[in-house]
Amino acid sequence: MMIVIATDTRQRMVRSAALLFREQGYSGTGFRDVIEHSGAPRGSIYHHFPGGKAELAAATAEWAGGVVERQIARAGRDGDPIAVLRGFVAGWREVLESSDFRAGCPIVAVAVESEAGPEAVAAAGHAFGRWQDLIAGTLRDAGVGRAEARRLATLVVAAIEGAIVLSRATRDLRPLRDVGRELEATLRAALPADDS
Amino acid sequence: MMIVIATDTRQRMVRSAALLFREQGYSGTGFRDVIEHSGAPRGSIYHHFPGGKAELAAATAEWAGGVVERQIARAGRDGDPIAVLRGFVAGWREVLESSDFRAGCPIVAVAVESEAGPEAVAAAGHAFGRWQDLIAGTLRDAGVGRAEARRLATLVVAAIEGAIVLSRATRDLRPLRDVGRELEATLRAALPADDS
DNA sequence: GTCTATACGAAGATAGAC
DNA sequence: GTCTATCTTCGTATAGAC
Numbered sequence: 001m002m003i004v005i006a007t008d009t010r011q012r013m014v015r016s017a018a019l020l021f022r023e024q025g026y027s028g029t030g031f032r033d034v035i036e037h038s039g040a041p042r043g044s045i046y047h048h049f050p051g052g053k054a055e056l057a058a059a060t061a062e063w064a065g066g067v068v069e070r071q072i073a074r075a076g077r078d079g080d081p082i083a084v085l086r087g088f089v090a091g092w093r094e095v096l097e098s099s100d101f102r103a104g105c106p107i108v109a110v111a112v113e114s115e116a117g118p119e120a121v122a123a124a125g126h127a128f129g130r131w132q133d134l135i136a137g138t139l140r141d142a143g144v145g146r147a148e149a150r151r152l153a154t155l156v157v158a159a160i161e162g163a164i165v166l167s168r169a170t171r172d173l174r175p176l177r178d179v180g181r182e183l184e185a186t187l188r189a190a191l192p193a194d195d196s
Numbered sequence: 197m198m199i200v201i202a203t204d205t206r207q208r209m210v211r212s213a214a215l216l217f218r219e220q221g222y223s224g225t226g227f228r229d230v231i232e233h234s235g236a237p238r239g240s241i242y243h244h245f246p247g248g249k250a251e252l253a254a255a256t257a258e259w260a261g262g263v264v265e266r267q268i269a270r271a272g273r274d275g276d277p278i279a280v281l282r283g284f285v286a287g288w289r290e291v292l293e294s295s296d297f298r299a300g301c302p303i304v305a306v307a308v309e310s311e312a313g314p315e316a317v318a319a320a321g322h323a324f325g326r327w328q329d330l331i332a333g334t335l336r337d338a339g340v341g342r343a344e345a346r347r348l349a350t351l352v353v354a355a356i357e358g359a360i361v362l363s364r365a366t367r368d369l370r371p372l373r374d375v376g377r378e379l380e381a382t383l384r385a386a387l388p389a390d391d392s
Numbered sequence: 393g394t395c396t397a398t399a400c401g402a403a404g405a406t407a408g409a410c
Numbered sequence: 411g412t413c414t415a416t417c418t419t420c421g422t423a424t425a426g427a428c
Contacts, residue, residue, distance in 0.1 A: 027224035111365040125365035151374040162358030169307040169321035178347040239412040
């Protein structure tokens, strides 16, 4: 657990960074952009982020990871893995549609640039791990074996993140839609038969 | 079909850009880096790429896409979709291992940065499409229906690209390995039973 | 917590000689 | 095809006042 002095300004900067990262990536986004987008005062950058841009990247990955994490947890309250999958896909479809395919996942943006620094990359890995844990938990609760649940959860996260990239590149929702459909079939096949 | 005046210098620059993009991304890689890495003469940048960095990005996505495409075609000569999948996974594992998890897919690097320009993003989308076409073709030849083959091919490309990102972020080959394993099971289940 | 000012290198891009 | 020189903007980061 990281202890962070939370302020409105810092929080707004992190949120803006997430929105900018998912379109322009880490290197493509400067403090200049973050300041403008968040309306934060210019002089407060290194007050809130003494570690500079690398610290901002780590905080952004952590925050964005938490947002998605809570979304997954909410969709999984009924214990239905298929509902979790559908909610996950729907959330990303909304990101693609509302941005005209310009935006993707901010965690991916951090993960694919080693320059963001080891802490930021680790925060991205931690976020992906938490998502997988939540999804695997729903699968286990639905009767899937532990090891298989883990592998399936990894497949779900990887396939959807990849589908987002494919959909952005082709400016077409088909990859995300088809991957969602195939994943749904895969999960159904792995779940114990329910004759009720 | 694009007509390009191919020269050694231009070719070396494109190759270097691909190697740099997969670690640092598009925005994180400057012409400076490309010149240094390729040993190309400084004054020849805008001779070979009148369109500037955006043209370099498009050429890089196209070239890297072709390299992987030929690799897929080679692995598919025997008509075995499982062999194609394994070759695909093995190729990316080598990239991750040999770079200590610093390198990923250069096409993804271009696809996730809108700043690279529409032509470059389209080139990335075209590359992904070609890979899917080849994989879908192998599946159809093995007896899978047209629509299902297409969806499965999309799943394979998306899941593996996503797994590369997850493996980079966690500095662990497990995501790529587990996704490869699950995809293999999925393909086997989709192929017509073979009792020979 | 926020300000201005500033350092200093690097970015992409262009011009014109050779 | 390649060179050097140069333009302009932007990048991160720091110093020190308020």
